[in-house]
Amino acid sequence: MTTLIAFLRAVNVGGTGKLPMAELRAMAERCGFADARTYIASGNLVFRTDTTADGARVALEAELAAWAGKPVPVFLRTPAELDDILAANPFPDAPGNRCLVTFLDAPPPEGWQSEIRHLKDEEIAAIGREIYIHYGDGMGQSRLVIPAARSGTARNLNTIRKLVEMVG
Numbered sequence: 001m002t003t004l005i006a007f008l009r010a011v012n013v014g015g016t017g018k019l020p021m022a023e024l025r026a027m028a029e030r031c032g033f034a035d036a037r038t039y040i041a042s043g044n045l046v047f048r049t050d051t052t053a054d055g056a057r058v059a060l061e062a063e064l065a066a067w068a069g070k071p072v073p074v075f076l077r078t079p080a081e082l083d084d085i086l087a088a089n090p091f092p093d094a095p096g097n098r099c100l101v102t103f104l105d106a107p108p109p110e111g112w113q114s115e116i117r118h119l120k121d122e123e124i125a126a127i128g129r130e131i132y133i134h135y136g137d138g139m140g141q142s143r144l145v146i147p148a149a150r151s152g153t154a155r156n157l158n159t160i161r162k163l164v165e166m167v168g
Contacts, residue, residue, distance in 0.1 A: 001034060001048040003167050004056055005082060007103050008043030008064065009073040009153035019043065019067070027063040031056070039163055044155070046166050053078075075103035075153055079167045082160055089157065090125040091134040096157035098138055102131040104152040112148035119144060 011019040021038035024045055028036035033047035033056070049056045053076045064072035077085070091099050108126050116124065121136035122144050131149050135142050 001050050002053070003046065003048050003079055004053060004076050005079065005163050005167070006043075006045040006047070006057075006060060007075045007077070007153050007155060008045070009075070011043040011072060012041045019064075023067070027060065027067065030063060031059040037166060039166060040159065042155070042159075043153075044159065044163060046163060073151070073153070075105065077103065079164060082164050085127075085130055086157070086160060086164065088127045088130075090127065090132055091123055094123075094134040094157075096161065098135045099157045100133045100135070100139075100154040101157065101160060102133065102146075102149040102152040102154040104129045104131065104149070108148040112146075115147045117145040118142075 008019070008024075021041055024038055024043070025036045028045060028047050031049075032051070033049050036045060036047040038045055045060075047056075051059070057074050057076050060074050061072065064074065085101060089099065107129055108131060112126070113124070120142065122142060123134040123136070124146065125132045131146065131152070133144070133146070133154070135144075
């Protein structure tokens with residue numbers, strides 16, 4: 001069986017898409033996943049499966065769409081991929097709660113940085129399918145807009161580290 005970590009987009013954020021984590025674990029069980037565990041109520045799921053990552057994503061997205069009545073994108077990574085993402089962090093001195101990784105299905109398109117708006121003291125870099133953002137003064141006051149990141153979902157480094165520990 002393969003261990004996968006799912007990052008759901010737009011659940012339990014700002015009062016929209018309230019998905020109880022017990023329901024997310026039940027969905028994983030209906031998909032045939034084993035050892036489903038969640039971490040904080042922001043749509044993080046660790047599970048094991050004998051299906052491919054694409055098969056797991058399709059099954060979970062179907063369950064989520066039935067629940068939400070609309071598509072809920074899922075981004076899957078293996079524990080090894082998360083290790084690589086942490087190791088590749090271009091902002092290693094940034095506090096984990098001020099550095100976000102946006103998970104995408106593919107690398108950002110050519111010229112994506114030219115579309116960024118309201119850049120203040122934030123630092124931004126793309127490596128592979130991820131966009132790293134260091135919010136120097138924190139996210140609370142930032143007005144940063146990264147159009148290439150809209151189709152993805154972001155987690156801070158502390159959350160990613162905790163998920164890696166969970167699969168340890």
